[in-house]
Amino acid sequence: MRSHTSTAVPPRNTAAPARSRRHSHDDAPDTTEAFERLLDLDKGPERDALRQEIVQAWLPMAQRLAGRFRNRGESLDDLRQVAALGLVKAVDRYDPQRGTAFESYAVPTVTGEIKRHFRDHMWTLHVPRRVQDLRNRVRFARQDLSQTVSGRAPTTAEIAEHAHMSEEDVKTGLEALESFTALSLDAELPGSEDGYSLSDALGGPDPALDVVVDREAVKPRIAQLPERERTILYMRFFGDMTQSRIADEMGISQMHVSRLISRCCNRLRDQVMRDAA
Numbered sequence: 001m002r003s004h005t006s007t008a009v010p011p012r013n014t015a016a017p018a019r020s021r022r023h024s025h026d027d028a029p030d031t032t033e034a035f036e037r038l039l040d041l042d043k044g045p046e047r048d049a050l051r052q053e054i055v056q057a058w059l060p061m062a063q064r065l066a067g068r069f070r071n072r073g074e075s076l077d078d079l080r081q082v083a084a085l086g087l088v089k090a091v092d093r094y095d096p097q098r099g100t101a102f103e104s105y106a107v108p109t110v111t112g113e114i115k116r117h118f119r120d121h122m123w124t125l126h127v128p129r130r131v132q133d134l135r136n137r138v139r140f141a142r143q144d145l146s147q148t149v150s151g152r153a154p155t156t157a158e159i160a161e162h163a164h165m166s167e168e169d170v171k172t173g174l175e176a177l178e179s180f181t182a183l184s185l186d187a188e189l190p191g192s193e194d195g196y197s198l199s200d201a202l203g204g205p206d207p208a209l210d211v212v213v214d215r216e217a218v219k220p221r222i223a224q225l226p227e228r229e230r231t232i233l234y235m236r237f238f239g240d241m242t243q244s245r246i247a248d249e250m251g252i253s254q255m256h257v258s259r260l261i262s263r264c265c266n267r268l269r270d271q272v273m274r275d276a277a
Helices: 032-040 045-067 077-095 102-122 127-147 156-163 167-177 209-224 227-238 243-250 254-276
Strands: none
Touching: 032 045, 045 077, 045 102, 077 102, 127 156, 127 167, 156 167, 209 254, 227 243, 227 254, 243 254
8 A cells, every 4th residue: 555645736837847737727737646646645644634625725716616607596605515516526427537528527517516516406496408498598598698788688580590490490499498386375466466475376176076986985875775766866966956846756755755864864874873883
């Protein structure tokens, strides 16, 4: 086991020419040797210190990536924290032996962590990634067109032509732009002057559903009743006929009809309760 003494990660302009690499940022540090030493070290204070030095060296890059997502409904400080978390993940997962420059690996890792943050924490409701992408394309197109179109908002056709999208996709993106956050149920509806809110438009339990359940529960038991009792119950509860009219139809007294209805209902109720038990 080789032991190495941790030293500060040198900036690019102080690195040895043989170890220097080309980066997309002029101030990107050359951490090639540091990653090679990190690969040889076991877990412990020395490795933790070197890992922290690498993270600190690349932190400006992560903060620049976070800055690209400002003004999207999330504070820049929070975005920088998310970017730093992505950078730590990139440092821990990076394998210098694969021959890929760390920056090429870290940039998509940090960017992906920020996008994942928006997808998982900023949207009130889950929105498919395709719709989120359409929303971003429409938003960028509107920002570009606002520089050339004055006095009005760009039309759907103009956005579609500028972003190389279909008008149907533009409409989907525009809907997503308005759906980033959910309104409170107590929010007053646009155009209402009497305080009418979304909560006032919510429905309630439908008592008719209980009637459907009750009818389905007694249906097999009604089928077992004698024909006269079934006819009387049908005329009373489905035909909405009065007991006097049923008595006239059946040729019996109204009192007899009342006793038959009460007896049948009690029997059906007892049977259904036993079935439920």
